[in-house]
Amino acid sequence: MKPPPFEYHAPRSVAEAMEVLAAAGPEGKVLAGGQSLIPLLNMRLAAPGHLVDVNRLTGLDTVEVEPGGVRVGALARHARVERSAGAAAAQPLLRQALRLVAHPVIRNRGTVVGSLVHADPAAELPAVLALLGGSVRLARPGAVRDVPAAGFFTGPLESAAEPGELALSAFFPALGPRCGTAFHEVARRHGDYALAGVAALVRLDDGLRVTTARAVCVSAGPVPVVVDVTGHACADGWAAAARDVAKRVEPEDDIHASAAYRRHLTGVLAERALREAAASAAGDVGTRR
Structure with a gap:
């Protein structure tokens, strides 16, 4: 398979990249990791007139822990963010999610910000950004x-990235005290896109009472589906909360699974993720007393 013809650009600065993208307009596509874009080109599912390779730009491969969270530059690879001890300490859900992304060879090239802009509802990182706000x-x-x-x-x-815009970075808010997260998914093979997946965030007070409980679902609708289940927290374990999550998703039938099976999986994974996130938060409370 070969991609359709395009004009290749290799800017040397962010300013030059933005100028090229502005001139290209809707015909411009950014190449960073290329792990999603190149297959689309080869299968003729995308046919941009201009391909703007940003890999020569400096200063965009950063992973910075700021007071309120983690800022990931546009050229930071999955593997680099996954290995960052500072990022994992500030926001553990990043590492939990990245370990589920494809295979190591993909994570060595793919970029976190590129995955967000690609906006695949079956991908893990858009779900993480949505859950954390x-x-x-x-x-x-x-x-x-x-x-x-x-x-x-x-x-x-x-x-929401408009023609002519360049994504510079993404910001993931820090976890905060008395919070726990978890990410669970089911795939036919490890590294495949998930048939269903759920990430959860639970916050407790010092008395171990749930003050916040949210879940986000992948492969369950056109965009990541965030569900606030704080009102159901511990009503009968996490079963009621999980049922509410399953009711809120809109999966579709495809060659891999039926919509009914995906909905069932979402409920099972939601209960599992919420329980694990709550246990993590309870452990955090214990260490801070």
């Missing part, structure tokens, strides 16, 4: 804007 920083000549996760994912393989 993070944001993506986008830039064009003369303007920079931060788009919250709630408005960033607009549809399957569609994001």
Whole structure:
């Protein structure tokens, strides 16, 4: 398989990259890790007129722990973020999710920000950003804007990044005290896209009472589905909360699984993830007393 013809650009600075993208408009696509874009090109599912390779840009491969969370640069590879002890300490869900992404060879090239902009509803990282309420920083000549996760994912393989904009970084809020997270998914083979997956975040007070409980589902709708189940927390274990999560998703039938099976899996995984996140939060409370 060969990609359709395109004009290749290799800018040497962020300013030059933005200028090229602005000139290309809707015909421009950014190449960073290429683990999603190149297959789309080869299968003729995408046919941009201009391919803008940003791999020569400096200063975009950073993983920085800031007071409120973790900022990941546009060229930071999955593997680098996964190995970052500082990022894992500030936001454990990042490492929990990245260990489920594809295979090591993919994680060595794929980028965190690229996965977010690709906006695949079956991918783990869009779900993480949505659950945590993070944001993506986008830039064009003369303007920079931060788009919250709630408005960033607009549809399957569609994001709020506009033609001519370059994604510079993503911000993942820190976990905070008395919080726990977990991520569980089911795939036909490890590294395949998940038939269903659920990440959970639970926050407790010092008395081990649940103050926040949220779950996000992958492969369950056109965008990551975030469900607040705080009202169901511990009503009868986490079963009621898991049932509520399963009711809120909109999976579809495909060659891999029926919608009914995906919904069932989502409920099972939600209960498992919520229970594990709560246990993690309870352990955190114990260590801080």
